[in-house]
Amino acid sequence: MDFDLSEEHQLIQQTARRVAREVVAPRAAEVDAKGEYPEDYFQAFKAADLLGITLPVEVGGSNAGTLALTLAIEEVAKYDCSAGLMLLLSSLSTHTVKFFGTDDQKSSYIGPVARGEKKAAFCLTEPDAGSDVANLQTRARRDGDDYVITGQKCYISGGPNADQVVVFAKTDPTDPSSLSAFLVDTSLDGFEVTSIDRKMGVRGIPTGVLTFDEVRVPAANIVGGNEGLGMRAPLATLNSLRPVVGARAVGLAEGALHYALEFARERKSFGGPLINLQAIQMKFAEMAIDIEAARTLVYQGSWMIDNGRFGPEHGHMLSVAKAYATEMGNRVASEALQVLGGQGYMMDHPLERHYRDARQLMIVEGTSEIQRLIISRALTNRTLNYA
Numbered sequence: 495m496d497f498d499l500s501e502e503h504q505l506i507q508q509t510a511r512r513v514a515r516e517v518v519a520p521r522a523a524e525v526d527a528k529g530e531y532p533e534d535y536f537q538a539f540k541a542a543d544l545l546g547i548t549l550p551v552e553v554g555g556s557n558a559g560t561l562a563l564t565l566a567i568e569e570v571a572k573y574d575c576s577a578g579l580m581l582l583l584s585s586l587s588t589h590t591v592k593f594f595g596t597d598d599q600k601s602s603y604i605g606p607v608a609r610g611e612k613k614a615a616f617c618l619t620e621p622d623a624g625s626d627v628a629n630l631q632t633r634a635r636r637d638g639d640d641y642v643i644t645g646q647k648c649y650i651s652g653g654p655n656a657d658q659v660v661v662f663a664k665t666d667p668t669d670p671s672s673l674s675a676f677l678v679d680t681s682l683d684g685f686e687v688t689s690i691d692r693k694m695g696v697r698g699i700p701t702g703v704l705t706f707d708e709v710r711v712p713a714a715n716i717v718g719g720n721e722g723l724g725m726r727a728p729l730a731t732l733n734s735l736r737p738v739v740g741a742r743a744v745g746l747a748e749g750a751l752h753y754a755l756e757f758a759r760e761r762k763s764f765g766g767p768l769i770n771l772q773a774i775q776m777k778f779a780e781m782a783i784d785i786e787a788a789r790t791l792v793y794q795g796s797w798m799i800d801n802g803r804f805g806p807e808h809g810h811m812l813s814v815a816k817a818y819a820t821e822m823g824n825r826v827a828s829e830a831l832q833v834l835g836g837q838g839y840m841m842d843h844p845l846e847r848h849y850r851d852a853r854q855l856m857i858v859e860g861t862s863e864i865q866r867l868i869i870s871r872a873l874t875n876r877t878l879n880y881a
């Protein structure tokens with residue numbers, strides 16, 4: 495078992511750390527306050543070659559792998575969880591094509607995302623189908639050489655400013671196995687951003703409702719070339735990124751702990767620095783234990799994915815990493831805020847923002863409850879066995 499990072503991993507970590515400190519850190523509070531998409535982050539990530547970390551070299555990515563993406567996200571999320579999501583999105587919006595698409599689709603759809611020429615989004619959730627993905631109602635009807643897509647997707651991260659999206663739809667609304675994925679250019683007739691969400695945190699990446707009203711795409715835009723990828727398409731995509739959502743939480747928690755620790759060194763209370771109080775020291779020790787445990791799970795999960803272990807038989811371990819790390823992020827964000835007392839509650843410090851941002855992580859890409867469902871199923875069917 496080797497826990498050392500390779501030279502390539504270290505290089506990506508250092509690059510992301512530099513961009514995080516120079517570009518993300520000074521802007522994070524403003525991005526949150528204005529709720530504006532930080533195009534400057536995007537351009538900095540593009541210049542540093544961080545947008546195609548998990549994407550194929552042939553189309554302009556660096557194919558450095560999931561652990562590399564995890565390391566980069568951890569660095570930027572120390573300052574802004576939206577920056578972590580921006581890096582994650584280039585994988586979330588393309589992995590369905592990476593796993594199931596044709597060479598032409600990889601080149602035309604993934605290529606521009608990997609090179610930072612286009613922004614993309616992943617459209618799975620619907621107003622009446624979130625956790626219950628199999629029940630989604632978006633319909634794709636074959637019409638000659640085209641498919642005509644009709645339906646509505648909600649809470650889509652980066653959807654309001656996407657140039658292209660991958661959208662899941664059924665060719666037979668009564669049959670979950672008819673689920674397919676389609677590549678849609680958002681300039682097409684019938685595509686509309688119906689509303690943009692007003693949300694609690696991660697305000698740098700807009701989410702919203704996307705409506706597809708008889709959007710006509712060529713049959714060549716069905717991912718993989720044939721109907722009926724079924725549930726394995728969204729599940730493989732989500733599985734391939736579960737620990738990476740956890741990486742957003744690990745970075746956020748590290749940033750929160752660091753900020754609170756510096757504060758506790760300076761703040762005077764009961765005749766000395768706050769950090770001299772044992773009750774406060776114990777809080778920091780608890781936070782560090784929690785972060786280290788989560789980080790180990792997240793790195794292990796990322797390593798598993800890099801070694802091809804993200805099929806249904808491995809999903810529970812990826813769910814363990816996602817659930818533990820995202821819940822850890824919430825615990826640490828709360829405790830770090832508490833260390834600042836009243837000041838922690840104020841917008842003069844980043845901790846109330848970390849606290850709001852952390853809350854998203856237990857919901858997206860499979861809620862904590864759904865992760866537990868996956869883990870408990872693995873226990874009951876003995877895939878996860880402690881005998």
Ligand SMILES: Cc1cc2nc3c(=O)[nH]c(=O)nc-3n(C[C@H](O)[C@H](O)[C@H](O)COP(=O)(O)OP(=O)(O)OC[C@H]3O[C@@H](n4cnc5c(N)ncnc54)[C@H](O)[C@@H]3O)c2cc1C
Pocket residue numbers: 615616617618619623624625626648649650651652693696701854857858859860861862863864867
């Ligand atoms: C900020 C944000 C960004 C998002 N980005 C995207 C995106 O880019 N693309 C995309 O497709 N989706 C996105 N989502 C949607 C997200 O994946 C869903 O919100 C999530 O899967 C939960 O679905 P739901 O909101 O419909 O809740 P529901 O499925 O209605 O669940 C409601 C509650 O019931 C629980 N629950 C549901 N079923 C079960 C069960 N069987 N057992 C136990 N508990 C259960 C859930 O855990 C939850 O607590 C985003 C959501 C948010 C908030």
